[in-house]
Amino acid sequence: MGNITIKMLAKELNLSTAAVSKALRDSHEISERTKTRVLELAAALNYVPHPYAGSLREKKSNTIAVVIPEVADSFFSLALNGIESVAIENGYHALIYLTHERFEREKTILKDLESGRVDGVIMSVTTKTNTFDHLRSLNKMVPMVFFDRVCEEIDTAKITTNDEECGYQATQHLIDRGCKKIAILSVSESLSINAKRIQGYQRALSDNGRKPEASCIIDYSEDPDESLEQLRKCFRTAEPPDGIVATVSKMTTDIYLVCMELGLRIPDDLKVVSFSNDATVAILNPSLTTITQPAFEMGELAAKVLFKALKKKYLVLSEESTVVPSQLILRNSTSAAF
Amino acid sequence: MGNITIKMLAKELNLSTAAVSKALRDSHEISERTKTRVLELAAALNYVPHPYAGSLREKKSNTIAVVIPEVADSFFSLALNGIESVAIENGYHALIYLTHERFEREKTILKDLESGRVDGVIMSVTTKTNTFDHLRSLNKMVPMVFFDRVCEEIDTAKITTNDEECGYQATQHLIDRGCKKIAILSVSESLSINAKRIQGYQRALSDNGRKPEASCIIDYSEDPDESLEQLRKCFRTAEPPDGIVATVSKMTTDIYLVCMELGLRIPDDLKVVSFSNDATVAILNPSLTTITQPAFEMGELAAKVLFKALKKKYLVLSEESTVVPSQLILRNSTSAAF
Numbered sequence: 240m241g242n243i244t245i246k247m248l249a250k251e252l253n254l255s256t257a258a259v260s261k262a263l264r265d266s267h268e269i270s271e272r273t274k275t276r277v278l279e280l281a282a283a284l285n286y287v288p289h290p291y292a293g294s295l296r297e298k299k300s301n302t303i304a305v306v307i308p309e310v311a312d313s314f315f316s317l318a319l320n321g322i323e324s325v326a327i328e329n330g331y332h333a334l335i336y337l338t339h340e341r342f343e344r345e346k347t348i349l350k351d352l353e354s355g356r357v358d359g360v361i362m363s364v365t366t367k368t369n370t371f372d373h374l375r376s377l378n379k380m381v382p383m384v385f386f387d388r389v390c391e392e393i394d395t396a397k398i399t400t401n402d403e404e405c406g407y408q409a410t411q412h413l414i415d416r417g418c419k420k421i422a423i424l425s426v427s428e429s430l431s432i433n434a435k436r437i438q439g440y441q442r443a444l445s446d447n448g449r450k451p452e453a454s455c456i457i458d459y460s461e462d463p464d465e466s467l468e469q470l471r472k473c474f475r476t477a478e479p480p481d482g483i484v485a486t487v488s489k490m491t492t493d494i495y496l497v498c499m500e501l502g503l504r505i506p507d508d509l510k511v512v513s514f515s516n517d518a519t520v521a522i523l524n525p526s527l528t529t530i531t532q533p534a535f536e537m538g539e540l541a542a543k544v545l546f547k548a549l550k551k552k553y554l555v556l557s558e559e560s561t562v563v564p565s566q567l568i569l570r571n572s573t574s575a576a577f
Numbered sequence: 578m579g580n581i582t583i584k585m586l587a588k589e590l591n592l593s594t595a596a597v598s599k600a601l602r603d604s605h606e607i608s609e610r611t612k613t614r615v616l617e618l619a620a621a622l623n624y625v626p627h628p629y630a631g632s633l634r635e636k637k638s639n640t641i642a643v644v645i646p647e648v649a650d651s652f653f654s655l656a657l658n659g660i661e662s663v664a665i666e667n668g669y670h671a672l673i674y675l676t677h678e679r680f681e682r683e684k685t686i687l688k689d690l691e692s693g694r695v696d697g698v699i700m701s702v703t704t705k706t707n708t709f710d711h712l713r714s715l716n717k718m719v720p721m722v723f724f725d726r727v728c729e730e731i732d733t734a735k736i737t738t739n740d741e742e743c744g745y746q747a748t749q750h751l752i753d754r755g756c757k758k759i760a761i762l763s764v765s766e767s768l769s770i771n772a773k774r775i776q777g778y779q780r781a782l783s784d785n786g787r788k789p790e791a792s793c794i795i796d797y798s799e800d801p802d803e804s805l806e807q808l809r810k811c812f813r814t815a816e817p818p819d820g821i822v823a824t825v826s827k828m829t830t831d832i833y834l835v836c837m838e839l840g841l842r843i844p845d846d847l848k849v850v851s852f853s854n855d856a857t858v859a860i861l862n863p864s865l866t867t868i869t870q871p872a873f874e875m876g877e878l879a880a881k882v883l884f885k886a887l888k889k890k891y892l893v894l895s896e897e898s899t900v901v902p903s904q905l906i907l908r909n910s911t912s913a914a915f
Binding site for chain 1: 647648649650651653654655657658661665670671672673674675677682686689827829830833834837855856857859860861862863864
């Protein structure tokens with residue numbers, strides 16, 4: 240039956256939410272009879288008050304933390320602008336913490352935030368985050384909202400985009416343009432958004448009666464030299480891919496550079512779709528077909544949900560999860576069918 | 578004769594710096610005779626102790642603040658990576674505050690930092706910063722280091738690049754390529770780095786016996802629609818420029834888009850040089866000639882100087898100012914002379 244809220248108790252008892260809230264806090268404003276009714280129902284329905292809700296009005300730092308992997312990425316920098324626009328509106332500072340994709344660093348930052356430095360946290364996990372105790376621990380102390388790189392294991396609000404569908408759309412578009420062999424560059428097995436994009440890619444291939452080849456899912460290296468070498472190797476095989484899906488914006492530069500180096504023409508020899516929010520996609524050589532995520536909106540929404548939690552007691556954050564759709568935008572890197 | 582340091586006093590008196598420091602703090606470990614000698618010389622040379630130095634060892638937040646205009650810019654995001662690499666090495670957190678180019682916001686953030694939340698501050702001012710009391714006030718309380726967009730009026734370390742020279746180089750390069758009329762896109766009169774880039778542009782023109790036309794220095798609008806309109810207007814005149822210097826990376830996209838729209842070919846009709854650190858410059862259509870700033874190094878150096886100040890008492894920060902040169906990198910947007 241899901242989480243019991245104050246609102247549900249109030250409705251059931253035909254009382255105001257304020258009265259229920261006061262009864263639960265044993266307020267002198269509420270009669271003993273009403274208190275008993277509220278407490279009995281709360282016990283019967285196994286009502287659990289939000290652990291941090293009670294302390295919210297007392298200590299206020301008027302700051303929120305934003306924990307993200309990096310800012311040298313158009314998605315995160317745009318999302319950050321969305322978060323900050325809402326924070327400013329609410330008279331809050333946003334403190335930005337960068338993990339640089341390092342799991343140890345994420346744990347250190349979250350430990351630091353347990354000290355009560357901030358009123359709430361908005362975050363996107365690293366590509367290496369594979370245990371979740373540090374997230375659970377902080378989630379008990381301050382309201383947390385995840386965006387984009389969410390952690391499915393934590394029970395709170397998650398603002399995502401339709402990653403599986405986008406992986407599907409990108410792949411189907413390449414199939415429609417006549418691509419026979421489509422590769423996908425993947426960043427991290429453990430990252431749920433990455434897994435979903437690959438699932439979408441695989442589903443599109445199956446729907447078209449194709450079998451995804453293991454060699455076509457390339458686990459992209461973090462090391463810049465190594466990643467360029469992976470691409471060279473991929474394009475130098477006897478049957479190189481004629482279509483490629485880049486799941487992260489910065490892979491695009493590598494793909495274009497290696498194509499220049501090897502004399503491969505985009506889109507004549509290779510068609511490219513990239514998940515990207517870069518302002519420059521329209522002026523690349525050739526302009527780039529993209530899955531463009533609603534980065535600013537996702538940041539904005541994550542912040543709105545967090546402030547809703549900061550203002551209301553007893554908000555069930557997991558009920559505030561939202562999926563904001565991305566958009567496939569066609570440009571020259573996939574023009575002209577084979 | 579510049580600022581008097583503990584070291585200078587020690588040398589003059591043939592004492593250790595520790596002894597001088599203790600004498601100045603009236604330590605019982607130092608004889609009355611030595612104390613008198615130290616205090617007399619300190620008074621004679623007008624020695625002023627650093628206001629925050631005394632409190633450094635007591636309260637430590639193990640955090641520094643980085644106050645910058647935005648992160649959706651490759652210069653700042655790279656510089657931030659440089660700053661953080663040093664902060665992590667020193668066991669510190671870097672809290673990032675974005676001003677979004679709003680002067681009021683910069684003042685609010687600096688006021689907040691006066692509360693002692695951080696041990697030191699690294700910052701780049703907004704394009705609108707035209708009074709300096711908020712900077713002076715914070716500079717008295719915690720060590721501050723400026724980078725890139727420095728404030729000349731504040732007496733502390735400044736990490737900059739050779740902006741005047743780069744404005745000169747970019748302009749001279751366009752002259753060498755046969756450009757007859759060179760425009761420059763400017764961001765803010767009050768920003769010292771911008772003023773220097775324009776000075777370099779003007780000096781290059783004079784050195785070549787040309788007079789800078791007022792209409793060629795375009796005060797670029799912050800509003801995206803308005804700025805595009807400014808460019809259209811500029812290229813639709815009877816004698817449009819055949820060379821352009823963009824002082825900020827994101828202007829490049831506008832220039833390329835307006836050229837596409839108006840059917841102007843780069844570099845055949847217009848040659849473009851941009852101050853930029855974008856990874857995509859090599860894959861643009863055409864690839865972009867840039868002034869590339871040592872962004873990571875500047876951030877790294879700013880942080881190193883700040884940590885030097887945090888570790889040493891009585892460091893004269895203004896003596897730590899450094900100019901790190903940028904580089905002109907030739908690509909196709911200025912290839913083939915007229």
